Amino acid sequence: MDARARARRSIDHVADGETAAVNAHLRRFFERHANGLVKKLREDDNYSSWARVKSKALKKELTEAVGACEIIERELERVGTSMVEEVVGDVRVFDVCCGKGMTSCVAAASIVNCDVIAVDRDKRMNMKHLASEQKITFKEMDAYDEAVDEMMRDAKLSGKVVVVCGVHLCGDLSRRAIELFARWGDILVLSPCCLVREVRAWKRPCGEFGYGLARAARRLEADSHDLWCKLLLAHVPTHLGSEFAPVSKRIVVDDALLSEKNRFIVARRERPRSACVSCDGEEFSWKVTNK
Numbered sequence: 238m239d240a241r242a243r244a245r246r247s248i249d250h251v252a253d254g255e256t257a258a259v260n261a262h263l264r265r266f267f268e269r270h271a272n273g274l275v276k277k278l279r280e281d282d283n284y285s286s287w288a289r290v291k292s293k294a295l296k297k298e299l300t301e302a303v304g305a306c307e308i309i310e311r312e313l314e315r316v317g318t319s320m321v322e323e324v325v326g327d328v329r330v331f332d333v334c335c336g337k338g339m340t341s342c343v344a345a346a347s348i349v350n351c352d353v354i355a356v357d358r359d360k361r362m363n364m365k366h367l368a369s370e371q372k373i374t375f376k377e378m379d380a381y382d383e384a385v386d387e388m389m390r391d392a393k394l395s396g397k398v399v400v401v402c403g404v405h406l407c408g409d410l411s412r413r414a415i416e417l418f419a420r421w422g423d424i425l426v427l428s429p430c431c432l433v434r435e436v437r438a439w440k441r442p443c444g445e446f447g448y449g450l451a452r453a454a455r456r457l458e459a460d461s462h463d464l465w466c467k468l469l470l471a472h473v474p475t476h477l478g479s480e481f482a483p484v485s486k487r488i489v490v491d492d493a494l495l496s497e498k499n500r501f502i503v504a505r506r507e508r509p510r511s512a513c514v515s516c517d518g519e520e521f522s523w524k525v526t527n528k
């Protein structure tokens with residue numbers, strides 16, 4: 238349909254704006270999804286709830302979604318998953334606290350052999366657009382619910398590559414995403430948002446992880462978000478499971494995100510080494526010198 242023949246939506250304003258020409262994620266989004274997601278955002282009735290989202294908010298969400306999905310794709314290549322089109326369904330992305338699920342939509346459109354489980358506890362969101370997305374299933378669930386663990390465990394047991402993705406997770410939800418990755422995940426892509434809100438002792442169902450961080454940042458004259466990301470990175474285990482699989486982890490600062498909170502915590506479970514050196518029968522000794 239001709240843009241002049243229909244009401245302009247937010248996506249049209251984003252497409253025509255200056256930022257779309259200069260921002261790497263937006264440019265890529267419009268190039269890569271011109272006939273898919275962009276068209277749906279422009280024309281699909283199921284996507285009409287995105288029509289009046291402020292274009293500034295839409296731009297920000299798009300950059301975050303594209304940024305997260307590009308990292309997932311890169312990590313998948315390192316896991317060794319075939320990205321060949323015929324291989325269907327061997328990656329399952331869990332978009333934890335998905336909101337309206339733009340990250341899920343971009344993931345479904347970009348990662349060829351994947352399906353997506355989008356989890357959020359908010360019942361009131363208009364999720365009609367997901368009717369146009371066959372690869373996405375929305376689960377109205379609390380991220381702390383054991384049922385989320387069960388879904389991930391089932392995916393893992395059925396041989397899928399499990400991706401735990403959390404975009405702009407507030408407070409303790411970032412710790413929870415790391416916990417889910419440590420139990421079931423192969424890849425973690427997490428962009429933390431605000432620090433843990435400190436509450437009185439009897440109101441702390443999730444414990445005290447992250448408490449005192451704002452004070453520490455002030456004392457150190459450090460950036461509190463940067464410090465929060467470093468604490469979360471340190472919280473990602475270095476090895477996982479009974480196989481003691483090594484984890485590669487890092488912080489990615491993404492300058493193309495239209496947000497000051499532009500860091501991703503990225504982790505990938507690597508193949509366990511077949512046996513430790515000493516079990517292979519080789520001599521393995523520590524030399525302690527007493528000088």
Ligand SMILES: C[S@@+](CC[C@H](N)C(=O)[O-])C[C@H]1O[C@@H](n2cnc3c(N)ncnc32)[C@H](O)[C@@H]1O
Pocket residue numbers: 298301333334335336337338339340356357358359378379380381403404405406407410430
């Ligand atoms: C800052 S938004 C992030 C939304 C989305 N990832 C995005 O980038 O647009 C936080 C979302 O987390 C959801 N949320 C907050 N606490 C939750 C919980 N315990 N379980 C599941 N969802 C939760 C809210 O409903 C909200 O949609």
